[in-house]
Amino acid sequence: xxxxxxxxxxxxxxxxxxxxxxxxxxxxxxxxxxxxxxxxxxxxxxxxxxxxxxxxxxxxxxxxxxxxxxxxxxxxxxxxxxxxxxxxxxxxxxxxxxxxxxxxxxxxxxxxxxxxxxxxxxxxxxxxxxxxxxxxxxxxxxxxxxxxxxxxxxxxxxxxxxxxxxxxxxxxxxxxxxxxxxxxxxxxxxxxxxxxxxxxxxxxxxxxxxxxxxxxxxxxxxxxxxxxxxxxxxxxxxxxxxxxxxxxxxxxxxxxxxxxxxxxxxxxxxxxxxxxxxxxxxxxxxxxxxxxxxxxxxxxxxxxxxxxxxxxxxxxxxxxxxxxxxxxxxxxxxxxxxxxxxxxxxxxxxxxxxxxxxxxxxxxxxxxxxxxxxxxxxxxxxxxxxxxxxxxxxxxxxxxxxxxxxxxxxxxxxxxxxxxxxxxxxxxxxxxxxxxxxxxxxxxxxxxxxxxxxxxxxxxxxxxxxxxxxxxxxxxxxxxxxxxxxxxxxxxxxxxxxxxxxxxxxxxxxxxxxxxxxxxxxxxxxxxxxxxxxxxxxxxxxxxxxxxxxxxxxxxxxxxxxxxxxxxxxxxxxxxxxxxxxxxxxxxxxxxxxxxxxxxxxxxxxxxxxxxxxxxxxxxxxxxxxxxxxxxxxxxxxxxxxxxxxxxxxxxxxxxxxxxxxxxxxxxxxxxxxxxxxxxxxxxxxxxxxxxxxxxxxxxxxxxxxxxxxxxxxxxxxxxxxxxxxxxxxxxxxxxxxxxxxxxxxxxxxxxxxxxxxxxxxxxxxxxxxxxxxxxxxxxxxxxxxxxxxxxxxxxxxxxxxxxxxxxxxxxxxxxxxxxxxxxxxxxxxxxxxxxxxxxxxxxxxxxxxxxxxxxxxxxx
Amino acid sequence: xxxxxxxxxxxxxxxxxxxxxxxxxxxxxxxxxxxxxxxxxxxxxxxxxxxxxxxxxxxxxxxxxxxxxxxxxxxxxxxxxxxxxxxxxxxxxxxxxxxxxxxxxxxxxxxxxxxxxxx
Numbered sequence: 001x002x003x004x005x006x007x008x009x010x011x012x013x014x015x016x017x018x019x020x021x022x023x024x025x026x027x028x029x030x031x032x033x034x035x036x037x038x039x040x041x042x043x044x045x046x047x048x049x050x051x052x053x054x055x056x057x058x059x060x061x062x063x064x065x066x067x068x069x070x071x072x073x074x075x076x077x078x079x080x081x082x083x084x085x086x087x088x089x090x091x092x093x094x095x096x097x098x099x100x101x102x103x104x105x106x107x108x109x110x111x112x113x114x115x116x117x118x119x120x121x122x123x124x125x126x127x128x129x130x131x132x133x134x135x136x137x138x139x140x141x142x143x144x145x146x147x148x149x150x151x152x153x154x155x156x157x158x159x160x161x162x163x164x165x166x167x168x169x170x171x172x173x174x175x176x177x178x179x180x181x182x183x184x185x186x187x188x189x190x191x192x193x194x195x196x197x198x199x200x201x202x203x204x205x206x207x208x209x210x211x212x213x214x215x216x217x218x219x220x221x222x223x224x225x226x227x228x229x230x231x232x233x234x235x236x237x238x239x240x241x242x243x244x245x246x247x248x249x250x251x252x253x254x255x256x257x258x259x260x261x262x263x264x265x266x267x268x269x270x271x272x273x274x275x276x277x278x279x280x281x282x283x284x285x286x287x288x289x290x291x292x293x294x295x296x297x298x299x300x301x302x303x304x305x306x307x308x309x310x311x312x313x314x315x316x317x318x319x320x321x322x323x324x325x326x327x328x329x330x331x332x333x334x335x336x337x338x339x340x341x342x343x344x345x346x347x348x349x350x351x352x353x354x355x356x357x358x359x360x361x362x363x364x365x366x367x368x369x370x371x372x373x374x375x376x377x378x379x380x381x382x383x384x385x386x387x388x389x390x391x392x393x394x395x396x397x398x399x400x401x402x403x404x405x406x407x408x409x410x411x412x413x414x415x416x417x418x419x420x421x422x423x424x425x426x427x428x429x430x431x432x433x434x435x436x437x438x439x440x441x442x443x444x445x446x447x448x449x450x451x452x453x454x455x456x457x458x459x460x461x462x463x464x465x466x467x468x469x470x471x472x473x474x475x476x477x478x479x480x481x482x483x484x485x486x487x488x489x490x491x492x493x494x495x496x497x498x499x500x501x502x503x504x505x506x507x508x509x510x511x512x513x514x515x516x517x518x519x520x521x522x523x524x525x526x527x528x529x530x531x532x533x534x535x536x537x538x539x540x541x542x543x544x545x546x547x548x549x550x551x552x553x554x555x556x557x558x559x560x561x562x563x564x565x566x567x568x569x570x571x572x573x574x575x576x577x578x579x580x581x582x583x584x585x586x587x588x589x590x591x592x593x594x595x596x597x598x599x600x601x602x603x604x605x606x607x608x609x610x611x612x613x614x615x616x617x618x619x620x621x622x623x624x625x626x627x628x629x630x631x632x633x634x635x636x637x638x639x640x641x642x643x644x645x646x647x648x649x650x651x652x653x654x655x656x657x658x659x660x661x662x663x664x665x666x667x668x669x670x671x672x673x674x675x676x677x678x679x680x681x682x683x684x685x686x687x688x689x690x691x692x693x694x695x696x697x698x699x700x701x702x703x704x705x706x707x708x709x710x711x712x713x714x715x716x717x718x719x720x721x722x723x724x725x726x727x728x729x730x731x732x733x734x735x736x737x738x739x740x741x742x743x744x745x746x747x748x749x750x751x752x753x754x755x756x757x758x759x760x761x762x763x764x765x766x767x768x769x770x771x772x773x774x775x776x777x778x779x780x781x782x783x784x785x786x787x788x789x790x791x792x793x794x795x796x797x798x799x800x801x802x803x804x805x806x807x808x809x810x811x812x813x814x815x816x817x818x819x820x821x822x823x824x825x826x827x828x829x830x831x832x833x834x835x836x837x838x839x840x841x842x843x844x845x846x847x848x849x850x851x852x853x854x855x856x857x858x859x860x861x
Numbered sequence: 862x863x864x865x866x867x868x869x870x871x872x873x874x875x876x877x878x879x880x881x882x883x884x885x886x887x888x889x890x891x892x893x894x895x896x897x898x899x900x901x902x903x904x905x906x907x908x909x910x911x912x913x914x915x916x917x918x919x920x921x922x923x924x925x926x927x928x929x930x931x932x933x934x935x936x937x938x939x940x941x942x943x944x945x946x947x948x949x950x951x952x953x954x955x956x957x958x959x960x961x962x963x964x965x966x967x968x969x970x971x972x973x974x975x976x977x978x979x980x
Contacts, residue, residue, distance in 0.1 A: 016914075020917075020921070023921070024917040024920075024921070027893075027894050027913075027917060027943070027944055028894075028913040028914070028916075028917055030894070030895065030942070030943060031894045031895040031898060031913045031916065031917075032913050034895040034898075034899075035895065035898060035910075035913070038899075049910070050910075050912075053910070053912035053914075053915075054912060054913075054914070056912075057912050057913070057914030057915065058914070061914040061915065061918050062914070064918070065918060065921075
């Protein structure tokens with residue numbers, strides 16, 4: 001019986017590769033025994049030293065030996081792959097496409113979804129909105145007095161508020177209009193923003209009637225001020241008043257579309273608590289939790305409702321984390337769906353390569369059998385297969401990463417800019433790590449089957465059969481793989497079909513207006529120059545007349561918000577007298593519009609009349625949408641009825657117009673009311689021009705008209721409505737395009753899989769086919785034989801695919817529009833496509849089978 | 862293609878210390894593994910004691926490089942259980958070249974005064 005120390009050494013020897021042990025284990029044990037005997041005589045120190053050496057050997061030498069074996073294997077694999085170039089190229093290219101597409105999509109997912117927000121890695125920054133469940137209002141702006149009360153009373157939150165707006169800069173060439181923010185000083189520290197130059201706002205800047213100061217972004221500083229190093233301290237006219245620029249903030253440091261910041265100065269005494277205008281953000285203070293903060297703010301809201309019942313009854317608060325606010329659920333889900341579909345493509349690619357390797361192993365049976373027969377260890381054969389797949393994966397992985405590295409900037413360019421943070425996507429360290437993991441998984445997936453099949457090598461059988469054996473297992477596995485590929489391709493095609501259907505329906509949704517040839521532009525009048533609504537209405541009337549008379553213009557109109565502009569205006573209203581509301585309120589969108597608005601957008605006037613444009617005659621009149629009329633009074637005549645709009649007073653309905661989708665293609669039209677812009681205007685309004693024919697001239701026409709009336713005014717956000725609609729469908733279009741593309745690649749790879757399996761089958765069954773033909777089977781019978789095998793594979797794949805698709809498509813529901821996840825037409829179409837592709841792929845091998853020469857086939861036996 | 866022995870020899874230099882020790886140990890005749898270990902230990906007064914891992918890892922590579930060869934069974938005589946190794950002609954040339962390299966290095970070190978000259 002071996003001594004304990006010898007047994008221990010045997011255990012250590014297990015660290016060495018098998019080949020090495022086979023060769024030297026016995027010798028090493030003998031040497032160990034002699035050395036141990038000598039060291040025993042030399043004392044305990046010598047023995048300790050011996051064991052120390054042995055352990056170091058196991059830790060340092062053994063891995064070296066493994067590396068050595070690996071090096072040999074890799075060299076051997078490279079040589080054998082060089083001999084099979086077509087196989088190697090096909091496998092590497094397939095893997096590269098799979099890994100590349102996955103890496104590219106993951107880099108988007110990582111940039112957009114996975115990275116924490118730079119200013120809020122711990123998820124302590126929250127967006128706070130007002131809600132009113134009785135009005136069915138969710139996520140509404142906050143009134144400034146409410147914000148001030150929250151800030152004074154909250155112990156768990158640091159709060160900041162801002163108002164979005166626009167500012168006209170003068171004194172640097174042509175006046176330019178830029179998006180701006182009036183913000184409390186607290187916003188910048190809350191977001192962790194540091195000034196790139198100068199300083200940020202301090203509470204002192206918030207004093208009402210304080211000195212006018214402003215911050216600008218680095219982008220504006222470069223574009224408008226040429227990066228002037230003396231910018232801090234200089235004076236710029238913003239609106240009508242000179243402002244001192246006190247600092248420059250880094251681009252994109254405030255997650256809002258703003259290039260100019262001015263202090264928000266709140267005079268609580270003069271603010272209206274029911275006027276919800278402000279956006280509020282907060283950071284949970286250290287020591288408090290999100291839930292505590294929410295609970296505290298809810299209780300403050302309840303107190304305020306008691307203290308100010310007129311304005312605050314039924315108003316509460318709702319939170320979302322800054323992350324949920326900036327990266328909406330829909331975006332997150334869409335990117336995960338993209339990653340899942342691209343993973344399916346990789347799975348199919350793996351199946352293809354596995355199938356190729358199985359075929360290769362089967363073709364090399366004789367070689368393998370001979371090597372086993374002359375003494376090669378089976379584990380060595382298995383490792384050969386594994387090494388080959390390792391080498392293929394390494395090449396495929398590197399090519400895939402290069403592909404992604406090249407394609408990510410390209411993809412980024414045609415992605416919708418509605419995807420937040422997408423411009424920051426790149427093939428960076430975490431993405432590379434993902435690709436590495438992906439390659440490891442890929443290699444294991446596609447190498448397992450061939451390795452198993454190699455390890456079961458039945459030497460005697462294989463030598464007997466020769467290279468062309470009828471190979472049960474490998475062929476069966478390949479057929480299973482082909483069916484699995486068909487199944488995955490079916491799932492992807494069904495998914496793509498559903499998304500394409502949704503997009504199609506979305507793009508054909510009834511808008512309620514005609515978006516063709518419409519151009520919109522924003523213009524801001526400053527109250528200092530246009531005192532009172534009469535003066536500004538006079539300006540707008542001149543502008544609209546001039547535009548309407550311009551050549552190529554069919555109609556011109558004015559509104560505070562054109563369809564599919566950013567932002568929306570809405571308020572709760574009530575009905576005067578009996579109505580279906582039964583004294584409750586209805587949340588309705590509202591727009592200020594000029595008399596020509598409905599004609600310009602081709603919104604039908606259903607009953608009554610439009611606005612006159614004369615302030616006195618339009619006073620207190622209102623036009624409502626059909627849905628709004630119906631929601632309040634059903635099918636009764638609504639003309640002459642009255643609506644009460646809180647502090648704004650009562651309005652008489654003079655007309656009813658058709659419903660319009662103003663905000664979201666996927667949402668039904670909201671109840672909407674229109675008031676006359678002769679009566680009410682904002683300082684910033686949108687001009688609408690309908691061109692006759694193409695709208696290319698419209699922007700310059702608009703600019704000329706404005707400049708001729710008042711050269712001091714800036715025109716901005718000049719866009720066509722078609723553009724805006726495109727933007728609003730950008731995410732669904734991206735989903736449909738990419739999933740469609742992946743489905744196409746999947747179908748192609750699956751077709752290759754079927755083709756490969758059938759071609760192999762034909763080569764295996766040549767003799768059988770030859771005999772059948774010799775016995776009188778015609779070509780159709782032979783084609784049928786092969787085609788039926790292909791169709792059988794397809795049918796089983798499609799069957800499994802449909803079941804899986806039904807399970808998976810529910811997951812897509814939130815990305816779909818007016819399409820059921822089980823839409824039989826889409827599923828039918830996807831199946832038809834798969835079958836078509838499979839038939840095409842089966843046809844070539846089937847035809848080759850008919851060319852089998854019975855004589856040759858039999859002779860080769 | 863003719864072999865360029867000189868180039869092959871120089872491609873292996875400098876030798877890892879373990880290689881050189883094994884070559885020296887085999888310089889005066891064949892030995893088995895433990896014999897090599899013993900020889901190295903004796904020559905260095907016990908300062909260098911090779912472990913089996915180092916020894917057989919080196920032997921494997923030296924066999925592959927053609928520096929040593931294994932004696933066929935029976936030729937080893939007394940102890941048939943053990944595998945015996947001896948220098949090849951090529952191994953002898955490599956050992957000589959390495960010794961040459963080291964001695965010229967030593968001469969240079971002496972020349973620059975780094976190593977005291979033997980009195």
